[in-house]
Amino acid sequence: MSQDLLAPMPTDEQRLRAEMIAIAAEFTPGDGVHATAIEPLQLIRASAPAQPLPAVYEPGLVLVLQGRKRAHLGQEVLTYDPLHALVVSVTMMPSAQIIEASREAPYLCVRLRADPRELASLVLDAGIASTPAVQPPTALQRGLQLARSSPGLLDALARLLRLLRTPADIPMLAPLAMREIFYRVLTGELGPRLRALAVAESHAQRIARAIELVKRRFDEPLRIEEVASAAAMSPSTLHQHFKQVTSMSPLQYQKQLRLHRARQLMLADGLDAAAAAHRVGYESASQFSREYRRLFGAPPRAEIRQTLGSD
Secondary structure (H helix, E strand, O other): OOOOOOOOOHHHHHHHHHHHHHHHHHOOOOOEEEOOOOOEEEEEOOOOOOOOOEEOOOOOOEEEEEOOOEEEEEEEEEEOOEEEEEEOOOEOOOOOEEEOOOOOOOOOEEEEEHHHHHHHHHHHHHOOOOOOOOOHHOOOOOEEEEOOOHHHHHHHHHHOOOHHOOOHHHHHHHHHHHHHHHHHHOOOOHHHHHHHOOOOOOOOHHHHHHHHHHHOOOOOOHHHHHHHOOOOHHHHHHHHHHHHHHHHOOOHHHHHHHHHHHHHHHHOOOOHHHHHHOOOOOOHHHHHHHHHHHHHHOHHHHHHHHHHHHH
């Protein structure tokens, strides 16, 4: 009997993953982050492991199709691979590192952004049980959480990726596929973390409001009392809960937002360091340079030149 007949048949999950890997490779002609015809969907490709680098993770779902990545959040380390989905409940800024990738088998990843308002609507429409509005501080969890990816989630994600090959179907079918994807997340292991954001005046929603205020006004002087008022908390309670969710204080969070935005302005718009620093709210160019080096490992000009040279 031939070896082929003795070989085990691939499972449905293996076939889905192989199909999604093929589609992701087709729509990522080179390394980097690739926008797609489905606006909330991005595809990421890397052909080699990389050094740790601060990153911005927006609320949504991250699913690795091939390879492996590691995120450092304070003292916590999360490693995600093709077996695990990463759920991002609020904007987070971990240090991220691709640890498994090669030219023959590049790191391939799907990132699907979530709209908190649409999540709240989905919770109501589907009649999904909500987390109690009053939660003790111990109920708050980090904004990054890992869970085993389910067959239903993979199937819905595969249908979304297939639409990239039939762009005429995207306006009608992509919203349905995305709604099912987040339904699978909300009813899965990590669902309570996202559902808490839909509950009026829950601790999770209050911290999310504080984070959104800091994001909207990241380039302005930050008054903790104003942020605490937006979250309906005392300044000390806000500080405690904010750090529990994001691993940093509101002031540290604002500083990192400024530095990430400045880096984006230098990379995408070609601004020099002084102009970028001023644009994001720094009054001192030397302070900007010191804090940039502390976060990204090199002064602005050198780090930008190195990044552009490696693309």
